[in-house]
Amino acid sequence: MSITVVYTIVTLAVIGAVAAVILYFVAQKFKVHEDPRIDEVDEALPGANCGGCGFAGCRAFAEACVKASNLSDLNCPVGGNDTMNSVASLLGLEAVKKDPRVAYIRCNGTCDNRPKTSSFDGATTCAIASSVYSGESDCQFGCLGYGDCVDACDFDAIDLRSELGVPQIIDDKCVACGACVDACPKSLIELRKKMPKNRKVVVSCRNQDKGGVARKACSVACIGCGKCMKECPFDAITVENNLAFIDSDKCKLCRKCVAVCPTNAIIEENFPPRKVKPEVKTEIEPAK
Amino acid sequence: MLKTFKIGGVHPPENKLSKDKKIEVLPLPKTVFIPVAQHIGAPATPVVKRGDEVKVGQVIAQSSSFVSTNIHSSVSGKVKKVDFAADSSGYPKQGIFIDVEGDEWVEQIDRSNDLVKEISIDGPEIIKKIQEAGIVGLGGATFPTHVKLVPPKGMKAEVLLINGVECEPYLTSDHRLMLEKTEEILVGIQLLMKAMNVDKAVIGIENNKPDAIKLLIQKCKSYNGIRVQALKVQYPQGGEKQLINAVTGKEVPSGGLPIAVGAVVSNVGTAFAVYEAIQKNKPLIERVVTITGKGVEKPSNFMVRIGTATSELVEAAGGVPENTGKIISGGPMMGRAIRTLDVPVTKGTSGILLMKNEEANRGECISCIRCSRCTAVCPMGLEPYLLMTLGEKQIFDRAENERIMDCIECGSCSYTCPSNRPLLDYIRFGKGKVGAIMRSRKK
Numbered sequence: 001m002s003i004t005v006v007y008t009i010v011t012l013a014v015i016g017a018v019a020a021v022i023l024y025f026v027a028q029k030f031k032v033h034e035d036p037r038i039d040e041v042d043e044a045l046p047g048a049n050c051g052g053c054g055f056a057g058c059r060a061f062a063e064a065c066v067k068a069s070n071l072s073d074l075n076c077p078v079g080g081n082d083t084m085n086s087v088a089s090l091l092g093l094e095a096v097k098k099d100p101r102v103a104y105i106r107c108n109g110t111c112d113n114r115p116k117t118s119s120f121d122g123a124t125t126c127a128i129a130s131s132v133y134s135g136e137s138d139c140q141f142g143c144l145g146y147g148d149c150v151d152a153c154d155f156d157a158i159d160l161r162s163e164l165g166v167p168q169i170i171d172d173k174c175v176a177c178g179a180c181v182d183a184c185p186k187s188l189i190e191l192r193k194k195m196p197k198n199r200k201v202v203v204s205c206r207n208q209d210k211g212g213v214a215r216k217a218c219s220v221a222c223i224g225c226g227k228c229m230k231e232c233p234f235d236a237i238t239v240e241n242n243l244a245f246i247d248s249d250k251c252k253l254c255r256k257c258v259a260v261c262p263t264n265a266i267i268e269e270n271f272p273p274r275k276v277k278p279e280v281k282t283e284i285e286p287a288k
Numbered sequence: 289m290l291k292t293f294k295i296g297g298v299h300p301p302e303n304k305l306s307k308d309k310k311i312e313v314l315p316l317p318k319t320v321f322i323p324v325a326q327h328i329g330a331p332a333t334p335v336v337k338r339g340d341e342v343k344v345g346q347v348i349a350q351s352s353s354f355v356s357t358n359i360h361s362s363v364s365g366k367v368k369k370v371d372f373a374a375d376s377s378g379y380p381k382q383g384i385f386i387d388v389e390g391d392e393w394v395e396q397i398d399r400s401n402d403l404v405k406e407i408s409i410d411g412p413e414i415i416k417k418i419q420e421a422g423i424v425g426l427g428g429a430t431f432p433t434h435v436k437l438v439p440p441k442g443m444k445a446e447v448l449l450i451n452g453v454e455c456e457p458y459l460t461s462d463h464r465l466m467l468e469k470t471e472e473i474l475v476g477i478q479l480l481m482k483a484m485n486v487d488k489a490v491i492g493i494e495n496n497k498p499d500a501i502k503l504l505i506q507k508c509k510s511y512n513g514i515r516v517q518a519l520k521v522q523y524p525q526g527g528e529k530q531l532i533n534a535v536t537g538k539e540v541p542s543g544g545l546p547i548a549v550g551a552v553v554s555n556v557g558t559a560f561a562v563y564e565a566i567q568k569n570k571p572l573i574e575r576v577v578t579i580t581g582k583g584v585e586k587p588s589n590f591m592v593r594i595g596t597a598t599s600e601l602v603e604a605a606g607g608v609p610e611n612t613g614k615i616i617s618g619g620p621m622m623g624r625a626i627r628t629l630d631v632p633v634t635k636g637t638s639g640i641l642l643m644k645n646e647e648a649n650r651g652e653c654i655s656c657i658r659c660s661r662c663t664a665v666c667p668m669g670l671e672p673y674l675l676m677t678l679g680e681k682q683i684f685d686r687a688e689n690e691r692i693m694d695c696i697e698c699g700s701c702s703y704t705c706p707s708n709r710p711l712l713d714y715i716r717f718g719k720g721k722v723g724a725i726m727r728s729r730k731k
Contacts, residue, residue, distance in 0.1 A: 131720060132713075
């Protein structure tokens, strides 16, 4: 009886020793050399794995940072400049300062502004609805309101308010990862420069139809009249295909365009009430 | 014994309200809008401009590649504009607007109703003429007919199948055509047989049209090689692959064309169009459209010029009845709901269906209860519940392995689902994505 126990222990010990030796050599042979800095950079990143940087996740981004010779093309939108500074100091590189961005849904076609002319009873996702037809209103460019962007957002930064019919971005939660930009089949969402106090002046419309058609479909559509473009002292506004666009990098938030827009397609947000013309304020305040 | 296809299928209520209504010629509209993309393949290129005078039968848009067709003016008058206008989906499509003035036809067209039986030209010429006449499959898929008639290298067609099944509920345009243009269709079939160089043709007709079966059996005795096959009523028997299976018992391999089993399928409407194009020099400028629905005052079959607005048809049938929930272009199973009545009749419009509110309602979508009815009825032997989930979760590589591209979009799964799940919506979405992936891989 006791001899069996001894045999067992000895046999197992021998097998263990042999396996250990084999494993040691195999491990030596197939050793993967990994730059220890990748772990350090990975540690410094937010770990959201949102893909906003354009890579498959934080680890892939860390690898790209370690390989890169300069950081000008790499940016973690979630962490922003602070994170990129710490990554740069870990790698001994120069950090490139980038303006923080925030997503904005360029459609103000709420139930009041954009009457419904038909109703859809198919699968309730924007991707399918847009592949079948143009939408419940006469505007073929506007928001469908089924919330593919809400599903795509990992940060709970989009609020689908059914009473409005159009989702709204919660600026303080948005990290500008761009997931919603890709999810929107109508390409309504844009990453704009984040202004102090979340202030915004933006053409909240993507309708490229001619003025009359656009206006018939939606009361706050951009009709491409170009008044804002003439008014803008900073050349921030361009009009193309009957649609105005305000470049957020050039805009200085003077709000002159807001005042001249005949259809209230240009929206200002988070400004204090105007002092000079208090009666204009009620008209141009965005629907909330 | 009646034949039918082997796998799946459903039998929705037939509701062929307009089957006894003779084909009437719809009065000429005031304006027409003729889209340049009415077929599968590249859109045609407009060759007229604003202010041009056009005659009936004149080419107004030229085919731009092999898989494309010419578009002819269906009316005479002045071109108002060449512009984009929203079609049934609400997205703008290019087309030609013509203001109708008089009814002047191109001279070569023989407008008489006399039957011309003698075939005077040979096969390749027939195909060329079909191409020039802008003929597409009139069953609804609108695939250019001349492409079908030229088999890929190394393959040979053995039999021509003529689709007189009309398995969609409500629709009766093919049925009426078979009753009223019987001989013309038979001559058209002979022309197609000659073009393809086959000596056998089978007309498949479902058993709910006994008058058409009887008439065609009697008439086809004087035509060599044509026979009629009566089929059990089963949807989607009018699908190409289902018809082949029902008549010949052969199964088209996954991803293959019907020619792989030696068959070519054409609709009876197409056969009639071929007859007119070759014996009468008349391009495809009009077609039979059924206008029907339970609330419709006068369900009818109209001979309609291509480009006529749907509203004219609806007016002629007695207007839009109250409590209409949906207006569908095509049949109830595969047709598409349209947003406005401005949508024009195109080469593929086989019917306009006005559905009542209670019929149109899809019902509340609840969870899948794993009853597997969708799998049982799928005529392609697929698993629709699985394909839907894969489409929903966007797992496209797996969807491709599950043969999502074999789906013929017949809608039997959505029809039969007791939980009212939008199976086909998701499958069609997945098909679009998988198709795009496959094309990008080929490049």
